[in-house]
Amino acid sequence: MGDAQDRWRGHVAPAAGWMSSDFGVFLGLDVGKGEHHAVGVAPDGRRLHDGPLPNSEPKLRALFDKLAGHGPLLVVVDQPATIGALPVAVARACGHQVAYLPGLAMRRIADLYPGRAKTDARDA
Template structure:
């Protein structure tokens, strides 16, 4: 309350039912203002529930929170201490608060989508690098055929998914691979298939671990296709 009286001072589960019950209980004592320090992350659900129940919403910026914390005894950063500091600062220094408006929600959504896009891009790059590393390990001459962006082409990924690696490519033979390629490539694949089989002819030994690598290759190629 405005005079510092505590009406609720214990842990609260992060779910709508408990939050709604608390807000309704507090509204019996007057207008309710929810204060959070992270409105776009852990505070997102309480903010949404508070609004749905007609409560005001504001947040205490990080800098203001840190300055306020210096005024209170103790150095330990605990949830109960932080909650008390936020509540008491909001009561005693309301000018430090900022309104949580709809623009914050838009910004939060953009940050989330941007973060997701960045994560997918990093995952894709990491998977491409892993696939390239495996090819270098078992068949360097074949990896060189897929230099640069070539390895990321949909047709090349489909070829690796279908054949798995150098062993099955060799076993299938150039004629059959070229026939398959012509049925799946948008452009004439003959030059690329020529390069592939020229690279395959450059190595006669089988590197230890090739069998396991050829299990991983189609899996990685499939993952890259799903991430692109």
């Protein structure tokens, strides 16, 4: 495993460790330096949020609080360290579960949809 993964082991759970019935919302974050792309989905597939999310604690808290109104929230990030550290820290401070979806898993998922362009929205 890479250094970042070793540092985060025990702090961020693997995304495959939970059942979908444990959560009311799955929030995928494609993290970026100044802005993230966030997609929140209910277990039945309804899209509850889809859009840019500034990398600021108040904006992160506001979205987490809004989505938590639909039930327990699972925040899934593609990078838990460096540029993803603030969303991870804020989610955990708000009492939400956090999972890390490794880049290799993301690439394999993308392979299921050939011909579609890579975008931040799709990554989230």
